[in-house]
Amino acid sequence: MSTEPRRLRVFDSTLRDGEQAPGNAMSPEQKLEVALAIESLGVDTIEAGFPSSSPSDFKATQLISQALTTAKVATLNRATIDDINAAAESGGVENHQIQIMVTGSDVHLEHKRGITRAEGLREVSDSFRYARSLGFTDISLGVEDASRGTDDLLRPLIDVAVQEGAGTIIVADTTGCMLPAEFGDLIGRIRSWIPPSVIISTHCHHDFGLSLANALAGVEAGADEVQATLAGIGERAGNTPLEELAAVLVYKHEQLNVSTTLRTEGLFEAFQLLCETIDLQAPRNKAIFGTNAFATQAGIHQAGMLRNPITYEYAEPARFGRRRTILIGRHSGRNVIRNLFDEIGAPVDDVLVEELYEEYIAGRVGGDCIDRDVVRAIIGRRLADKQLATTGGER
Structure with missing residues (x-):
């Protein structure tokens, strides 16, 4: 045969x-x-x-x-x-x-x-x-x-x-x-x-x-x-x-x-x-085209995906014209914030981690989420502000 x-x-x-x-x-x-x-x-x-x-x-x-x-x-x-x-x-x-x-x-x-x-x-x-x-x-x-x-x-x-x-x-x-x-x-x-x-x-x-x-x-x-x-x-x-x-x-x-x-x-x-x-709206949970099809905010999933996306991602987003998004919400943990410090090449600031956790994770309402790329930019700005304050406003 x-x-x-x-x-x-x-x-x-x-x-x-x-x-x-x-x-x-x-x-x-x-x-x-x-x-x-x-x-x-x-x-x-x-x-x-x-x-x-x-x-x-x-x-x-x-x-x-x-x-x-x-x-x-x-x-x-x-x-x-x-x-x-x-x-x-x-x-x-x-x-x-x-x-x-x-x-x-x-x-x-x-x-x-x-x-x-x-x-x-x-x-x-x-x-x-x-x-x-x-x-x-x-x-x-x-x-x-x-x-x-x-x-x-x-x-x-x-x-x-x-x-x-x-x-x-x-x-x-x-x-x-x-x-x-x-x-x-x-x-x-x-x-x-x-x-x-x-x-x-x-x-x-x-x-x-x-x-x-x-x-x-x-x-x-x-x-x-x-x-x-x-x-x-x-x-x-x-x-x-x-x-x-x-x-x-x-x-x-x-x-x-x-x-x-x-x-x-x-x-x-x-x-x-x-x-x-x-005028069609994509539901959050639809396979391949759903807004959450390649998105996650759960800390336990993010911990695996930040090491290797294959841990929770069988279908690869790029194959379908999509991109992976890791969102920060009330089900995320502190590790996703600490990882952002590593991505921008800065030492982890535990005080700032706690501030951001309270503001963007513990303090979020309902299912509201924020893209981790936005939080990464916020970290960059906060660190720059701290540096300015430490040096008296001089760069």
């Missing part, structure tokens, strides 16, 4: 699933700017939007499809002639993955669509044939709510799509209802139904907080692609976070036996652009 790493493709849905969530709307020009930042990260495919849904998405698809140079553009479409025409008119048929969304559960067939299984099957064959007639060569089947679909519903949909030329099967855990073992089993079964040349893509939602875990379970079961979004933005609780996926692939690619073209150093810069664009 070959141990050669599998090529794992990364599909970015920030501008479609991410953008359609409440509060995340962007203009076509803003979507273009974010798309180019995402392309610079080395993703394989960028989903520009849902062209038939609005003039804005149509224009955004036009702008993005014309501007991308290394990534492929993708669009989401219903299995209708009008949607497929809009996709072709906005994004062309070259370097364009047209995703045709179909219904993967009886729940959606009955309560959302009001159609039968047989009608759902006809949608697949009719829409794929029509897309091919326009010149599309990269056609994917997006199976909405696949995680609540039964095998006797899913397999005929997938079989027909493969027969009609589907290059990718997108398996969506639309409601985020699955456990990793369940989703892995689903991917494994679908992998056994289709030729190895057909890509399986995961589209996982975060309703249970399991979007990344489910995507990784899918990869281990044979998925070839993960759909993700910057900061995990998307409907309801969001989608698989691109930056968290990237972090796992940086440090655990050997265990997963996969390789990607992702470049992680620009991730935080792209996230900052997204934040400015949609």
